[in-house]
Amino acid sequence: MFSLRAVAKTFDNGTIALEDISAEIAAGEFVALLGPSGCGKSTLLRLLAGLEDPSAGKIIWDQDRRPVPGDIGFVFQDATLLPWADAAENVFLPLKLRGVTRGEAQQRVTTALTQVGLGDFTHARPKGLSGGMKMRVSIARALVSEPILLLMDEPFAALDEFTRHRLQDDLHDLWRRTGKTIIFVTHSIYEASYLANRILVMSPRPGRIAADLRPNLPEGTSRRGSAAYNALVEQVTDSFKHIMSHE
DSSP, rough: EEEEEEEEEOOOSOOOEEEEEEEOOOOOOOOEOOOOSSSSSSHHHHHHHHOOOOSSEEEEEEEOOOTTTEEEEEOOOOOOOTSSSOHHHHHHHHHHHTTTOOHHHHHHHHHHHHHTOOOTTTTTTTTGOOOOHHHHHHHHHTTTTOOOOEEESSSSTOOOHHHOOOOOOOHHHHHHHHEEEEEEEOOHHHHHHHSSSEEEEEOOOSOOOOEOOOOOOOHHHEEEEEEHHHHHHHHHHHHHHHHHHOO
């Protein structure tokens, strides 16, 4: 889908957030960006979203084409919903900003909410939703534009463990059903190992890709408890320890 060619990012205050980031991301991959806080994971997402520009290097899209509006969905750490609007209205927002009428958008909004398991909560306002449900609305809002790339910046970090596991299951199932390309930022080895079919382990700042792992875990309800999963967690942990010891 796109290539990162020696991408770097230095902020105006002199902080070097990213250095020599190179990778090729194929369509349909679920890529976890794993690393410690402050290693530039979120900065890399913002570069991919076009919210910031690299200081050096290039992001080269397939057929040398930058995505058009709506091609990239972004899910932030906080759900950031409009408190006065119901779930459907919050999901409709990105289409509304692009000039799509409510009538034209209705089916897409319903489909997006159904995809995240909130088909019966279209008229619920944020104050009546749990933290996990609010994040589902945020994911639906990112999906309603039918993006080819979904960027997710630690979306489950603030949730309790039970809700987090449930949303991880639902997100993994959504990825399998839709085949969307997902770039998912996390600092949890367990989360990255469970969700992704590719893990890019980043070094402490300045962030670099220090390891590129490609898990091959069984699908289904036994995935998290499988011997392969436990072995992968150990492999990723050892890789991360090796990276930290050489910094």
